[in-house]
Amino acid sequence: MTQEIVTAAMLAIGDELLSGRTKDKNIGHLADMLLLAGIDLKEVRIVGDEEDAIVEALNALRAKYDYVFTSGGIGPTHDDITADAVSKAFGVACDYDDKAMALLGDMYKRRELEFTEARKRMARMPVGAHHIPNPVSTAPGFVIGNVHVMAGVPQVFQAMVDAVIPTLRTGTPVLSLAISCPFGEGDIGTPLAAIQKAHPETSIGSYPRYVGQKFSTEIVVRGRAQDVIDAAGADVRAMIDAIQKAKEIQENHSAEA
Amino acid sequence: MTQEIVTAAMLAIGDELLSGRTKDKNIGHLADMLLLAGIDLKEVRIVGDEEDAIVEALNALRAKYDYVFTSGGIGPTHDDITADAVSKAFGVACDYDDKAMALLGDMYKRRELEFTEARKRMARMPVGAHHIPNPVSTAPGFVIGNVHVMAGVPQVFQAMVDAVIPTLRTGTPVLSLAISCPFGEGDIGTPLAAIQKAHPETSIGSYPRYVGQKFSTEIVVRGRAQDVIDAAGADVRAMIDAIQKAKEIQENHSAEA
Secondary structure, X not given: OOOOOEEEEEEEEOHHHHOOOOOOOHHHHHHHHHHHHOEEEEEEEEEOOXXXXXXXXXXXXXXXXXXXXXXXXXXOOOOOOHHHHHHHHHOOOEEXXXXXXXXXXHHHHHOOOOOOHHHHHOXXXXXXXXXXXXXXXXXXXXXXXXXXXXXXXXHHHHHHHHHHHHHOOOOOOOEEEEEEEOOOHHHHHHHHHHHHHHOOOOEEEEEEEEEOOEEEEEEEXXXXXXXXXXXXXXXXXXXXXXXXXXXXXXXXXXXXX | OOOOOEEEEEEEEOHHHHOXXXXXXXXXXHHHHHHHHOEEEXXXXXXXXXXXXXXXXXXXXXXXXXXXXXXXXXXXXXXXXXXXXXXXXXXXXXXXXXXXXXXXXXXXXXXXXXXXXXXXXXXXXXXXXXXXXXXXXXXXXXXXXXXXXXOOOHHHHHHHHHHHHHHXXXXXXXXXXXXXEOOOXXXXXXXXXXXXXXXXXXXXXXXEEEEOOEEEEEEEEEEOOHHHHHHHHHHHHHHHXXXXXXXXXXXXXXXXX
16 A cells, blocks of 8 residues: 655744743644644744744745645734735735635625724735635635645634645545553553564554653554554553563562562 | 843654644743743744654754753653754763663662663763753753753643743843733724834734634733833723724714614
8 A cells, every 4th residue: 555645834823822821722723633634744833923933934844844834923913924924935925815805895894894904904915825715704814835824813723724624635644543551651661662663664652641640651553554553552452461460460479578 | 221132942842742642731831931031932843753853953943042942752762762862963972871860760769660771761861961850750851052851741841840940041021911902903903003113112912812703802012111011001002992982983873873
């Protein structure tokens, strides 16, 4: 079976993410959705509302990965500079888009609100960009080249992701098997490394949990074919059983001593 | 008053952050703590458990910012490769640290647990690094150059941040004033841009909220001196009052018509 790998990066934009005022919710959501689509999210960057920082990050990421997804900075206020920065990164003009002006103009007319200069800012995008529809609050995101520019408000971001995913070239989905392990990483590290080595087509991760002063682990076997995952998973379960038995024997010995 | 600017970046490391399995909690926490310390968090990157990706990101960030903070990848399993990657980035050997071996050896002895090869991995660090203490689970983080390497488990990460903050050179703290605004960004965008222009020593952000089908905004004025913040804040409040009055007049006219 040939396996196609499609890669992606995310660029989250906004001073509020770096000051701690807003705790990002979009990265985790995009990660979940790309995983389901079989697209590998390889890198995320967060930068503030500074044109140079956005341009530099965007040009680095769009050259390196198949797709780039941005969040934030496409609203109507002075600190919303994503459309300008993306235009600059692509070397094209940023202008009022006729279709976006019509969409927004109609919406504000219907709501009997003034179509202010600030609101008109939301119709600006790089010349040649295509819309990403916004069923929540109308103002569209946009696609230019391999870059998908979306809103930062989570409800709008999520709606835009839903619209974008079906338009993407997807890879062979990554399948995963999660195995709950009652032992900490110190107990499983050595045998788990051996299992990883024996199953090179899988990627085995171990994620420590620390609850009630005790470490346990979630072991996740990832791969692009079910049989290789099942084989590695069987070895992981056998490892957990073996550690359990060893601990029981040790405790019996301690009790006898 | 001279204002000192100290900058920082964060590098969060772990496949689980990019697959969506783990929703990062450390970025927001570090952002909060650095803000209080007067250190400007300028950029965040998230990369997976891949040596080349870690080395590349680390070298880019440590050259650009005063401090770099990493999270994740310092546990005992095969996918914990941060110590090796940081060593490679600095061009030094990664070796078992005597002091860390003693700390960990004592702890496991006390707990009557075997000091396995996997557990010994947690004592590895770049030669010449200094410890960051870990009051939660003993295995230390470390500092080399301007890079602070910390655990990914939030309880441990937070304890390490608490230990690190007092050792840092801090800047003039950023003060902020948050003003709740009942209007969406489309209403305030144009006047707020004018206020920002009139108060260049402040940074005014506006953060849209979308609750109950209605947009409102939190306006945050940031600066490094209270008087400049207060002056801009007064203008923001006057703007909100003016919009409120304009809306009331408009509604009265509609009612009369």
